Amino acid sequence: MTPSQGLAPPPRFWRSLAFRLSAGYALAGFVLVSLAAASLYFMLLSGLERSTDEFLADKLHVLRTMLRERPDDLDGLREEIELESAARRYEHFYIRLLDEKGDPLLTTPDMAEEVDLTQFARETQGTPERTIPVKGSHGQSFRIAKAQAQVGTVGSHSDTIQIAIDVSQQEKLLARFRLWFWSILLATSAVFPVVGYFLARHGTRPMEEIAATARRISSTNLKERIDAEGFPLELSSLAGTFNKMLDRLQESFERISRFSADIAHDLRTPVNNIRGEAEVALARARTVDEYREVLESSLEESVRLSDLIGNLLFLARTESPLVHLRWEQVNVTELLEGLREYYEAPALEAGISLRTRAGGGPVVARLDRILMQRAVDNLISNAIVHTPPGGTVELATCIEGAIIRIDVRDTGAGIPAEALPKVFDRFFRVDPSRSQASGGTGLGLAIVQGIVSLHGGSAEITSQPGLGTTVTLRIHRNATS
Ligand SMILES: Nc1ncnc2c1ncn2[C@@H]1O[C@H](COP(=O)(O)OP(=O)(O)OP(=O)(O)O)[C@@H](O)[C@H]1O
Numbered sequence: 001m002t003p004s005q006g007l008a009p010p011p012r013f014w015r016s017l018a019f020r021l022s023a024g025y026a027l028a029g030f031v032l033v034s035l036a037a038a039s040l041y042f043m044l045l046s047g048l049e050r051s052t053d054e055f056l057a058d059k060l061h062v063l064r065t066m067l068r069e070r071p072d073d074l075d076g077l078r079e080e081i082e083l084e085s086a087a088r089r090y091e092h093f094y095i096r097l098l099d100e101k102g103d104p105l106l107t108t109p110d111m112a113e114e115v116d117l118t119q120f121a122r123e124t125q126g127t128p129e130r131t132i133p134v135k136g137s138h139g140q141s142f143r144i145a146k147a148q149a150q151v152g153t154v155g156s157h158s159d160t161i162q163i164a165i166d167v168s169q170q171e172k173l174l175a176r177f178r179l180w181f182w183s184i185l186l187a188t189s190a191v192f193p194v195v196g197y198f199l200a201r202h203g204t205r206p207m208e209e210i211a212a213t214a215r216r217i218s219s220t221n222l223k224e225r226i227d228a229e230g231f232p233l234e235l236s237s238l239a240g241t242f243n244k245m246l247d248r249l250q251e252s253f254e255r256i257s258r259f260s261a262d263i264a265h266d267l268r269t270p271v272n273n274i275r276g277e278a279e280v281a282l283a284r285a286r287t288v289d290e291y292r293e294v295l296e297s298s299l300e301e302s303v304r305l306s307d308l309i310g311n312l313l314f315l316a317r318t319e320s321p322l323v324h325l326r327w328e329q330v331n332v333t334e335l336l337e338g339l340r341e342y343y344e345a346p347a348l349e350a351g352i353s354l355r356t357r358a359g360g361g362p363v364v365a366r367l368d369r370i371l372m373q374r375a376v377d378n379l380i381s382n383a384i385v386h387t388p389p390g391g392t393v394e395l396a397t398c399i400e401g402a403i404i405r406i407d408v409r410d411t412g413a414g415i416p417a418e419a420l421p422k423v424f425d426r427f428f429r430v431d432p433s434r435s436q437a438s439g440g441t442g443l444g445l446a447i448v449q450g451i452v453s454l455h456g457g458s459a460e461i462t463s464q465p466g467l468g469t470t471v472t473l474r475i476h477r478n479a480t481s
């Protein structure tokens with residue numbers, strides 16, 4: 001058990017995505033509702049204040065006009081004011097007119113009762129025509145203002161108008177609004193986190209399904225797939241990527257298990273042969289020649305076995321990320337010429353014409369000479385094995401920009417189209433019985449591909465049954481991996 005398995009701390013709720021999403025959702029909702037309600041409140045407040053101020057300004061204007069036009073008609077003035085004030089159900093207003101000395105000339109009924117007149121004078125001192133909020137004698141809310149009014153038109157003096165308007169109804173409206181505001185805010189704080197949590201849980205459920213599927217997967221159970229039906233777009237693409245990864249894993253696992261079965265099979269055949277021959281030989285007394293024959297056959301099988309094991313080890317090495325290549329400048333034209341000379345005798349024996357095609361000058365590239373020699377060697381031996389007498393095997397190399405290209409072309413039996421995509425697979429043989437007889441293990445082309453991949457290049461095969469096969473290797477001229 002690893003430490004992380006044994007001592008993993010229990011997941012903390014506040015670290016969960018559901019918590020973070022719902023907290024963010026609740027906070028955003030809270031801020032939004034607060035901002036909306038606060039701006040509504042302040043709009044209402046300033047609207048009410050403005051309409052009160054306008055009303056007061058309006059009244060002052062009427063009173064001033066009357067005082068200017070009819071300075072002696074105080075009774076008419078009083079009547080006018082009382083009529084208007086009485087006509088208002090709410091927002092009663094009160095007016096007091098003071099002469100130059102500050103003695104009251106006219107006061108609307110109840111004004112002295114409702115408003116503290118000394119406070120009035122104190123509050124409005126030095127702030128003419130500005131409305132000021134004050135509390136009335138019975139706790140009501142007032143807005144008060146003071147203004148000078150010219151009496152008569154010529155050589156006139158001015159009186160002071162004191163005006164107060166009862167804004168208690170407005171205050172009640174604002175208080176109701178504040179109550180509504182706090183209630184909504186309270187409800188938001190309670191409802192948003194819950195709704196946010198359920199939304200987040202609902203949104204993250206597909207992830208739990210992905211995790212559950214991942215938990216069910218093991219090397220023996222790679223058939224599990226995520227059913228992304230109904231998933232949100234982002235997660236269905238994640239599920240699709242995950243499923244594709246599982247496809248690749250499953251394919252790799254199947255290839256590996258096929259490979260193991262093939263190894264076992266290919267190792268068993270020569271071992272069984274050696275064993276069978278030894279058992280038969282030991283069943284009774286044999287002549288020296290018979291023993292020699294058995295030993296020769298055993299040696300042949302042992303060579304096959306050791307070749308197979310050698311090839312497998314070599315393949316495993318080509319796949320290791322730690323493999324070291326001995327990079328050097330290699331004259332590929334010379335390398336092909338050397339191999340042609342090496343295979344001259346066996347080709348002659350098989351009745352095959354083996355030749356190199358002269359390109360337009362030497363082809364030089366940075367390669368691992370030994371490995372590349374081995375790759376081309378495998379291709380030539382394949383070509384010779386599968387080309388009937390009278391045929392031709394041609395080796396060619398040329399430069400294509402930054403790439404060097406090596407072709408091994410034969411006029412042999414060719415490979416059926418359906419087998420072509422598999423010839424680079426390990427242990428694949430088009431005709432296993434024929435290859436078995438010729439000693440082929442089916443690893444030659446896999447090794448070629450491994451070597452070319454180590455050079456960062458590619459191997460390609462084209463073939464026409466009955467006409468011949470061409471294998472093309474392409475490698476970067478200055479490849480370092
Ligand atoms: N030039 C070719 N012409 C026709 N068939 C070929 C040619 N090269 C390869 N093949 C086919 O591809 C199969 C795989 O080739 P590969 O070199 O990997 O294995 P092998 O030659 O059978 O065994 P090994 O190379 O390990 O001794 C061969 O068995 C053969 O059927």
Ligand SMILES: [Mg+2]
Nearest residue numbers: 378382444445
């Ligand atoms: Mg081969």
